[in-house]
Amino acid sequence: GQQLNQSPQSMFIQEGEDVSMNCTSSSIFNTWLWYKQDPGEGPVLLIALYKAGELTSNGRLTAQFGITRKDSFLNISASIPSDVGIYFCAGPRPGGTSYGKLTFGQGTILTVHP
Amino acid sequence: NAGVMQNPRHLVRRRGQEARLRCSPMKGHSHVYWYRQLPEEGLKFMVYLQKENIIDESGMPKERFSAEFPKEGPSILRIQQVVRGDSAAYFCASSPPNGQTGEQFFGPGTRLTVL
Numbered sequence: 001g002q003q004l005n006q007s008p009q010s011m012f013i014q015e016g017e018d019v020s021m022n023c024t025s026s027s028i029f030n031t032w033l034w035y036k037q038d039p040g041e042g043p044v045l046l047i048a049l050y051k052a053g054e055l056t057s058n059g060r061l062t063a064q065f066g067i068t069r070k071d072s073f074l075n076i077s078a079s080i081p082s083d084v085g086i087y088f089c090a091g092p093r094p095g096g097t098s099y100g101k102l103t104f105g106q107g108t109i110l111t112v113h114p
Numbered sequence: 115n116a117g118v119m120q121n122p123r124h125l126v127r128r129r130g131q132e133a134r135l136r137c138s139p140m141k142g143h144s145h146v147y148w149y150r151q152l153p154e155e156g157l158k159f160m161v162y163l164q165k166e167n168i169i170d171e172s173g174m175p176k177e178r179f180s181a182e183f184p185k186e187g188p189s190i191l192r193i194q195q196v197v198r199g200d201s202a203a204y205f206c207a208s209s210p211p212n213g214q215t216g217e218q219f220f221g222p223g224t225r226l227t228v229l
Contacts, residue, residue, distance in 0.1 A: 004156075031216040042118075042205050042220035043157070050215065088156055092216035100147060100162030100170045102207075102218060107156055 004089055006105035014113050019076040021108045023089030032072040033090045033102070034063050043088060047074070079112050086110070116141065118208050118221035126227045133193040133200070135224045139208030145169075146189040147207040147218055148181055157205060163189060196228045 006023050013019060023032070031050055035043035047058050049065035049072060056063055062075045076083055086107040093101045119138040127133050139146050145164055149157040162170040163183035174181065178196075183189040193200055203225045207218035 033217065035220075040222075040225075042120075042207075042222045045217060045219060048215065048217050090157075100145070101159045101172070102147070102149075102157070102216070103159070104149075104156035107154075 004091065004103055004105035006087075006089055006108050008108060009106070010109040010111070012111045012113065013079055015079060015081060017079055019079055019083070019110060020073065021075075021087060021110075022071060022073045023105050024071040025091070026070070028069040029072075029091035030069070031091055032063070032065050034061075034072070034074050035088045035090060037086045037088065037107075039085075046087075076110075079110075081112050081114055084110055084112050118143075118206055118219055120206050120221035120224050122224060123222060124225050124227070126229065127196050128229050129197055130195050133196050133226055133228075135191040135193075135204050135206075135226070137189040137191070137206030137208075137221060139189070139206075140219055142210060143208035143219075144211045145209045146183050147209075148189075148191050149205045149207065149220075151203045151205060151223075160191075193226075196226075198228050201226055201228045 004023050004025050033048050034046045036046050037043045047056050047063040052069050053067050054065040060077045064073045086109050088107050089105040090102045121136050147162050148160040151157045159173040161174050161181045178194045180192045203223045205220050205223045207220045209218050
């Protein structure tokens with residue numbers, strides 16, 4: 001089945017640093033979604049990408065839809081302590097009759113030291 | 115504008131009991147999805163429902179698990195005769211009727227512990 005591979009698995013950074021993480025797939029995706037999950041909570045949608053090459057920002061977050069459609073990148077600039085959490089990439093199964101089934105990566109755990 | 119609501123937030127069951135997890139989608143959303151998350155893993159799709167219809171249940175275990183989304187009321191994920199391996203966080207998500215973008219909005223989850 002389709003799998004999404006995220007890297008790195010975890011990151012430990014100092015407050016103020018920039019962060020980059022990525023997500024790759026062996027299959028083409030037509031939509032890329034980036035979610036953040038805080039401990040004990042559900043995932044919160046951060047950014048949605050719909051076109052190859054698209055670059056979208058949401059505050060200090062910027063995400064890109066890779067040209068090959070097989071990858072996506074998330075950058076966080078000037079990290080702050082509340083950026084701590086698990087970041088997931090996800091995408092709906094391409095070519096299906098519905099967009100119902102999201103496939104998730106295994107997540108990147110971000111720790112920010114003040 | 116209330117988000118996706120799930121209850122209970124925490125549920126403890128003994129082996130062999132039944133677990134019922136409830137999900138109310140966001141206002142105006144008619145598509146509901148259930149996912150399961152084991153510790154330190156990503157979410158795994160279980161089932162996709164619209165009102166009174168199961169659209170895709172390819173991620174549901176064949177036995178003991180069922181889901182419904184009735185015309186009135188919340189969506190229910192039901193696990194019969196729970197076993198320790200059912201312990202996990204179960205998340206519900208919803209999307210609007212014409213949600214062709216794939217965006218899904220998640221509830222806070224129900225954490226099921228089977229003793």
